[in-house]
Amino acid sequence: MNYCKKCVMPDTRPGIYFDEEGICQACRAEEQKDITNWAGRQQELEDLCNKYRRKNDGEYDCIIAVSGGKDSHFQVHYFKEVMNMNPLLVSVEDNFEMTNAGKHNIKNISERFGCHLITLKPNLKAQKAIMKKTFEKYGKPTWYIDRLIYTYPLHLAKKFNIPLIVYGENISYEYGGIDRNETFSAKNQINNGVASDIPFEELLDDQITMNDLIFCNPPTQEEINNLEPIYLSYFVRWNSYANYIFAKKNGFKDLTHEWVREHTFENFDQVDTAAYLIHPWLKYPKFGHASATDYASKFIRYGLINREEGIRLVKKYDHKVDQKALKEFCDFLNYTFTDFYKIVDGLYNKEIFEKDKFGEWVLKNSL
Structure with a gap:
């Protein structure tokens, strides 16, 4: 895995393009907005x-x-x-x-x-x-x-x-x-x-x-x-954080005081249901990145954090499965946790993951 030199997005995101300077297309797209x-x-x-x-x-x-x-x-x-x-x-x-x-x-x-x-x-x-x-x-x-x-x-x-x-x-x-x-x-x-x-x-x-x-x-x-x-x-210049600030001033509620999620550091994206969040987390075993990478990269592009802080957030959150999301997902489909992890175990991309001495999947090349 190679990572964008400006944000924290890896080149395993399906279809993403890195230029000759090692910058991902999403970062270049954000730069383009300044001259649009x-x-x-x-x-x-x-x-x-x-x-x-x-x-x-x-x-x-x-x-x-x-x-x-x-x-x-x-x-x-x-x-x-x-x-x-x-x-x-x-x-x-x-x-x-x-x-x-x-x-x-x-x-x-x-x-x-x-x-x-x-x-x-x-x-x-x-x-x-x-x-x-x-x-x-x-x-x-x-x-x-x-x-x-x-x-x-x-x-x-x-x-x-x-x-x-x-x-x-x-x-x-x-x-x-x-x-x-x-x-x-x-x-x-x-x-x-x-x-x-x-x-x-x-x-x-x-x-x-x-x-x-x-x-x-x-x-x-x-x-x-x-x-x-x-x-x-x-x-219109798109900025998901600016949209959040606007929405909050117009009656939108985030998850403050309701639920502290384990898989990410923000509390305002995809807040409608818990079980749905298993879907974005499944990017992690397949591609080595998930919601924390997505939002850390956005925040870096928006100038809200620097890359070092983004790396820290990715390491802290990206691999975690939120337990509330997991329980509601499994209850909905009548899976046990054992059923769920057995299925997920078969989804790990062995080109970028390996198991450590405890049997846990870890990235071969992390940030």
Whole structure:
């Protein structure tokens, strides 16, 4: 493993690119923001909104894919209060037990900004069956939910004839990934690696049918070509910490006084449910980094900490599995902890991990 010389991201992140100076593409993308013509991008967004703004009161101008999180609060604010659009909010629940903060935030985003919200609560039986299969074979337990987050808004846009669909940031461009070209169009985001790469036919069995996957299948390419899914991060300088500060001033609740998480040092990202957090932790056995690396790298790029502090945080948190998250995940799928660790043991990437004298997996080349 090699690490970015500016942040703490390793080159094992799928699709990430390091330049000849040893700097990762996410750090270069953040530097590029200093010379981007944001006034010009704002005018582009004005033109786009004017193209899709409805003339009649009560008609929706756009759909915004939301979770209730910090970024969702910023997105809704920007389109409702800055761009003067009338958005329909669309969310996908993961069926896990929600935190108090999560319950509050999804209500707050509707009440604070005065928006209707449509939520898909997926087939619980199918979700459990699919989760087990994608976890045990691919180490991707939330594939079903993650894919729906991308595809369900497209289905509603088609159904209600609302072409403009707003997503937050282009993950591949902002943080490093295969599709790293900067573009406002989100038409190709289903292929960003988060919720792709699993053929439907491998999931079908006596418990799982195509009917269970109906919303996972995006509309046809011809239908998508008639839609306009976009990334807000192309038009507005994206900063997840700044979004948190804004959201907190507008009623968003983090996990302060509710839950001190063991796997990371921040308390404001992915706060809706505990069990979901097993998904981002599973990057660790597969790629040697997890949530602490992600946020330490962001904080370094934002100028909030230096690289030495980032290294300390990664060493302290990245390998840890949060026990509350683990218990709720195992309870949801009826696993014992032994079952869970046996599956995870088979996911460790032996090119970058080895076992120490105590039988624990450790990185061969850590920071």
